Amino acid sequence: MHYSLKLNSIPNNILLINLIKIRWLAIFGQLSAILISYYYLEIFVPIFSCLLIIVVSTFVNLISFFRKKINNYLSDKEAFYFLLFDTLQLGILLYLTGGIYNPFSLLLIAPLIISASYLPIVFSIILSLLSIIIVVLISYFYIPITWNDSFNVPDIFKYGLSLSLIISLIFIAIYVYLLASSSRNIAQALFHTRSVLANQKKLSEIGSLSAVAVHEISTPLNTIFLILNDLREEKLVKNNSEIKKEIELLKS
Structure with a gap:
């Protein structure tokens, strides 16, 4: 933007x-x-x-x-x-x-x-x-x-x-x-x-908002990755190739 x-x-x-x-x-x-x-x-x-x-x-x-x-x-x-x-x-x-x-x-x-x-x-x-x-x-x-006559x-x-x-x-x-x-x-x-500085300030604000948005999005994704890693270590998952394949697909 x-x-x-x-x-x-x-x-x-x-x-x-x-x-x-x-x-x-x-x-x-x-x-x-x-x-x-x-x-x-x-x-x-x-x-x-x-x-x-x-x-x-x-x-x-x-x-x-x-x-x-x-x-x-x-x-x-x-x-x-x-x-x-x-x-x-x-x-x-x-x-x-x-x-x-x-x-x-x-x-x-x-x-x-x-x-x-x-x-x-x-x-x-x-x-x-x-x-x-x-x-x-x-x-x-x-x-x-009308001045003086001598002037x-x-x-x-x-x-x-x-x-x-x-x-x-x-x-x-x-x-x-x-x-x-x-x-x-x-x-x-x-x-x-002043106009250029105001413009730069706007761009900086947009950059900050983008960083916050990325952080908000990445936090639940990291949680999901941790859960998937834990699931992959379970015995049931190790012995079941279908479930293991699904977990790898979700991680990708």
Whole structure:
């Protein structure tokens, strides 16, 4: 009898609740930054448009929260759409709040890091390209923030800032993907090793059961052989060739 365990890949499903928590943190940060900038720092941004974008993100997160009760795991494609929405939402907010000059433009890296850590490389490449396109667009098309009249940023700074952000996106995405890929390979090898050990344990258990079964069967047979040997030594058996022949037949 042959026993074997099927060696499947380690599931790579992402917990929806983790992404929901990260998005709540992002929503809180975005809302705080907008309100503090507008009311405390008196940086005039289109606050109602910004709040509308944040409300949409909140609504989507609430839907995701209730969906969690049905299924708390996301497929790779669902997680990709989740991160795609976050990237687009952040891109729109950056467009409304100064574009590439907004210091929070660096947060475009966040969805990409999550994608590179958990999702297949195809999704990470798509998200990287989208992030780069957003960086290029918000470098030229954005609603400017009203700065002090004496504050002037030269174009060379804008180009350098855009280029540095693009390089950061690419470098961090590749680095995180390679690091996560290495960790996944180690985890996969460990998973396969455990599967093989479990398989060997099953085979060992079967071998032990077989040995016990053989022992249980051989014990009464030995008893029969002893009885037959004793019978063969009896005078009656020695003098009767027919009985002697029957005993020899039983022993064989």
